[in-house]
Amino acid sequence: MTHYRIALGGETLRFQTLAALMAAATPARSGDALAGIAAESEVARVAAQMILADVPLKTFLTDALVPYEVDEITRLIMDSHDAAAFAPVAHMTVGQFRDWLLSDAATGPVLTALAPGLTPEIVAAASKLMRNRDLINVTRKIRVTSAFRNTLGLPGRLGSRLQPNHPTDDLRGIAASTLDGLTFGCGDAVIGINPATDNVATASELLTMLEDLRTRFDIPTQTCVLTHVTNTIEMIEGGAPVDLVFQSVAGSQAANEGFGVTLSMLQEAREAALSLNRGTVGNNVMYLETGQGSALSANAHHGIDQQTMEARAYAVCRAVDPLLVNTVVGFIGPEYLYDGKEIIRAGLEDHFCGKLLGLPMGCDVCYTNHAEADQNDMDVLMTLLTVAGVHFLIAIPGADDIMLNYQSLSFHDMAFLRNSLGYKAAPEFEAWLSTMGMLTEDGHLIDSAAGAQRLIGAS
Template identity: 45%
Template sequence: MKLKTSLFGNVYSFRDVKDVLAKANEEKSGDVLAGIAAQNTVERVAAKVVLADMTLENLRKNPVVPYEIDDVTRADQDALDIEVFQKIKSLTVGEFREFLLSADEADIAAIRPGLTAEMIAGVAKLMSNMDLVCASAKMHVTATCNTTIGRAGTLSARLQPNHATDNISGIMASLMEGLSYGVGDAVIGLNPAVDSIGSVAAVLTEFKNFMNKWKIPTQNCVLSHVTTQMKILEKNAAPMDLMFQSLAGSEIASRAFGINVKLMDEAYAMMKERKSSLGPNFMYFETGQGSELSSDGHHGADQLVMEARCYAFAKRYNPFLVNTVVGFIGPEYLYDGRQMIRAGLEDHFMGKLTGLSMGVDVCYTNHMKADQNDLENLAMMLTLADCNYIMGIPGGDDVMLMYQTTSYHDAAALRKIGHKKTIAEFDQRMEELGIFKNGQLTEKAGDPSIFMV
């Protein structure tokens, strides 16, 4: 395996596979903060040249965190389909890129079981933004909870009616407004301000009662810590269609979230037995580049590779939803709109290539060098890339999490310009309620009084 190359009369040498991967990454402020980024553009190009000539077997044999010390590495490597891997292991990363851009959807799906996170991250580093969109648009990953997400021609949205104090009336007002814009087919999911059994159970119950009363075909979820949700299931305290947890790409970083693979295995088994949803996919995960560095659990690896490892972790549980909260952590990890856009396209591509029902929280924090135009640019690119779902927040301004994301209006606009619809059963119900007509919003849009009877 060659770890050096010559460019413009200079020799560029790299320490190991992890070093090549880090320096081949597109510029990210988090990698600079970690001291692992390329020193300049030429070194970055040199690393990409070296990476392009590595084989997929090289990447499989050199995980960025050793198998012996990390449960995420073990989950990824142990899930590998050896028979599929044997067919593709001699491909260079450059050849793998060419395959993904030229192959059809069925051929790409056939090789997924033979991939590890490092292979997926490696090929993403060789792709332009347009490459990422083109390859992603060919991959459709469906999943079924109460309804089925991810079918071609759809763009779903999570209805996120967050409230600064978890006031039920305030939450439900946002929920009704969101539904009046045709948002919520992916899930009605609250980020709780109060992570207690009583509060979370009350919101789950309120969501389910509303869904039943108005015959809304979707899923309910409260994004509390997984242990809180497990206690609710133990007590049979509320109906739960989806179980949520934030994931990290290493065992050390997972500890900062209060989880590990063993705990998530237990949570999955409990949810499988006690869930209130109908289908085989009942887990919901969120990720985002940079969390491993913030918890000192990145093991000297770049944030893109660590993000790909999150998806390997998620795959273990056949989730209904996974999304990267792409600009949520802030400028320490993604400095500006350009880096945010790149990360969102990378994450979406890697999630789909992993085989996940992948969405993106197209967002940024107010102290990032980013604005609404950056957010909308990424949202439009993801629509072209056939992203499974985005978020829907009143006015795009989350009053609890204090960040900017996509609004109810954005979801409707993106569906219109992308010629997409919501999930079929949801679409039909919106037509029955007079919110949609032939898939488009009617004059009732934005009027929550529809549901105040």
């Protein structure tokens, strides 16, 4: 039986299920083609978008893309849906919802109040009918703040994660990269290390080093070693100075099982971190990472397109009230996002869906050496995301991660976005930069050598 059909340009196009319709309506990307669910032609894609525009939003509350019975993420989405918050848009179709989101009626406060009434599938559907400019247009209106030792997401602010990775977790090497980043004003979102050796002993040693550095300079920020949630729980029990709990998450229960994580484990870890009571201006203790394609790569996508699966991961994030959510957009490789165009599109979609669902959404603007992308594409995406009001971006020395072997943004890029576009660091962190004499009176970074001497001279 055909569920969805449309006559277009002399032919009738059919889509058997809502999942097939959503996949076909998705702007082109290699991961959906790999999964065999992409639109069969450009016309078929537009046909699917035309049908999708007329689908009532309520359909997504009854027609679960991933069955309720087999998936705890679907159960989370359905069981936590706030019908009262949804009421203002309950009568709309996806197309009407898109138009309304872009209208002046959908102000920042209105969208914030709406967030608990939206589901990942609803925001994913709306994004499929939007051009890049539309995604920026809507996202820019939404304000999400989160806080631990500083306040992130305030108007005119742009946070950054300082990522000082080292291929052998050398403590001096990591400290050197950290100091370099601080002299560029980076690190207000978090100073976070991906460890090369993933065990509790190494993670504790790295965390203690970061804690020493942070307290020595009295830096109002938070630190994190990005190790598995079970390791972090063990570190907390062992008395390590844990600020944030990190975990990679995805949009289906089966994909999360691939990561070795469940919703209850995340809640348990969050409670353990909260019990330490280390935040000074807020208590958001979770740092989560996501990325389109992770469910498909775990063969746990249930025939759903990768962008919708990514939005479903945000339901997992929303349940634990995070400080930071980071879509690692270009890390997964060209079989999921082939080139700069697909990476840019995905970054804007993820930011849109995350923010609309009420998350402190940041992005690792990045690519691998086998993707058809280069630093020019990253320049475009970082500028677009900044204009769209992104919570934070990842920054590393010279844009080159020597441990994970991929390219992201450089510390210099953060200085550009702040100096040229006028965005500032989190207020508490900005005040610290001023105290250290690293900012001019108008908030620009001073010459790097002078800033470096202040920090290194004291180290």
